Amino acid sequence: MSKHIRRVVFLVAPVLAFAALAPVPSIAVTQAEVDEACGEYRDAVDILDAAVSERNEAQARVARLYADREVIAGRVDRLQDQIAERYEELEALRKAVVDWAVESYMTAETEISGIVLRTTSLDELVTGQEFINAITTERVAAVDRWRVILAETEVMEQQLVEEEIELVVLEIRAEQEAGTLAAATDEALYASRQLEGECSRLYRQRQAEVARARAIEAARRAGPAAGVGPGLTPGFICPLDPAATSFINDWGFPRSGGRTHRGNDLFAPRGQPVYAVADGTVLLTQGGRGGIALWLSADHGVDYYYAHLEGYASGVASGIRVGKGQVVGYNGNTGNARTTPPHVHFQLHPQGRTSSPVNPYPTLVRACL
Numbered sequence: 001m002s003k004h005i006r007r008v009v010f011l012v013a014p015v016l017a018f019a020a021l022a023p024v025p026s027i028a029v030t031q032a033e034v035d036e037a038c039g040e041y042r043d044a045v046d047i048l049d050a051a052v053s054e055r056n057e058a059q060a061r062v063a064r065l066y067a068d069r070e071v072i073a074g075r076v077d078r079l080q081d082q083i084a085e086r087y088e089e090l091e092a093l094r095k096a097v098v099d100w101a102v103e104s105y106m107t108a109e110t111e112i113s114g115i116v117l118r119t120t121s122l123d124e125l126v127t128g129q130e131f132i133n134a135i136t137t138e139r140v141a142a143v144d145r146w147r148v149i150l151a152e153t154e155v156m157e158q159q160l161v162e163e164e165i166e167l168v169v170l171e172i173r174a175e176q177e178a179g180t181l182a183a184a185t186d187e188a189l190y191a192s193r194q195l196e197g198e199c200s201r202l203y204r205q206r207q208a209e210v211a212r213a214r215a216i217e218a219a220r221r222a223g224p225a226a227g228v229g230p231g232l233t234p235g236f237i238c239p240l241d242p243a244a245t246s247f248i249n250d251w252g253f254p255r256s257g258g259r260t261h262r263g264n265d266l267f268a269p270r271g272q273p274v275y276a277v278a279d280g281t282v283l284l285t286q287g288g289r290g291g292i293a294l295w296l297s298a299d300h301g302v303d304y305y306y307a308h309l310e311g312y313a314s315g316v317a318s319g320i321r322v323g324k325g326q327v328v329g330y331n332g333n334t335g336n337a338r339t340t341p342p343h344v345h346f347q348l349h350p351q352g353r354t355s356s357p358v359n360p361y362p363t364l365v366r367a368c369l
Contacts, residue, residue, distance in 0.1 A: 066174055069167060072167050073167060075163055076160060079156050079163065080160065083157060086153040089149055224357070224358040225251055225252060226358075226362070227359040227361060227363055232350055235278060236277050236363055237275065237278075237325060238364070239274055239275055239306065240331065241272060242367075242368045244268050244272055245368060247267060247364065248264075249361040263307075263360060266343055271310055271331060271342075272330065272331040273329075274327065274328055274330060274344055275324075275326065275328065276296055276328050277296065278296070278299065279298065279299045279321070279322070279323050281319065281321050281322070282316060282319075282320060282328060283297070290308065290345065293306060294306050294312070296328070297352070301351075301352075303348075303353040305346070305349065305353065306329065307344070308332055308342075309329040309330060313327040316328050
């Protein structure tokens with residue numbers, strides 16, 4: 001193979017490799033799913049609005065019931081007062097009749113005395129026509145008043161019973177209305193909140209997936225050397241302390257065996273803490289050119305590769321989750337970097353570690369400089 005051909009192959013190979021990336025990931029959440037979830041949420045809101053409207057109407061009914069209750073309670077109080085007054089008057093009349101009977105007996109009014117002795121109760125005495133015929137006109141008026149008050153009192157007591165029953169019924173109805181509608185409103189509110197959460201979750205997920213797919217497609221068109229935009233690496237932080245780190249855009253630099261450099265080298269003092277650039281899960285690897293290395297599968301869908309570490313941080317193991325900014329290892333020069341100053345070889349794989357890497361330099365510049 002001529003030197004010119006080798007040069008063309010050397011330049012074109014990375015582009016072809018990037019072009020051979022896995023297809024742009026399909027979007028897991030369809031617009032139809034978002035529309036369905038959000039439609040269910042809107043239906044739930046309509047149900048909630050109806051429940052709230054019904055609750056408000058019920059509250060108005062309850063208020064009217066309690067107003068009616070107050071009116072009835074007032075009537076009950078007045079009846080009780082009137083009945084008490086009637087009983088006081090009856091007691092006074094009763095005493096007067098007893099006094100008349102005793103006086104008649106003591107003065108030997110034979111006719112009245114005989115009537116008194118033949119009756120078994122005071123009520124029987126004053127309601128009997130024989131007693132009325134035997135007493136004076138003045139006393140007849142008093143007895144008539146007795147009869148009227150007694151009849152009025154019986155009517156009032158019956159009214160009191162009926163009013164008290166209606167009062168209890170109103171209280172029960174008011175409590176039932178309030179309790180039933182409060183429960184219905186609470187259920188509708190809970191359902192709407194649940195569906196609102198699902199609608200929002202699916203909407204955000206679809207938006208993120210669409211943005212990610214567009215960013216990957218843009219990176220594909222731009223080629224691997226251009227790296228990726230910030231939309232694919234949200235929240236990315238520098239993997240080492242920026243103040244102690246230096247690096248250049250060494251993507252594509254030639255390496256032994258006809259290889260090219262498929263990342264960036266970040267130089268820093270030996271033992272410098274190395275950080276997780278995002279939240280995610282780690283996979284540890286050792287041996288080969290990378291020496292002590294690890295993969296970080298970030299929650300935002302990008303995988304990052306750290307090579308030539310001096311060692312891992314305490315507690316870091318394959319399969320554990322780490323948080324952005326957590327120390328995962330320490331800077332070194334293991335693997336095929338033994339003859340170089342300590343550094344982290346850093347790679348960015350936009351579609352997972354099985355996909356080809358792209359130039360991390362634009363991403364590192366945004367976070368580290």
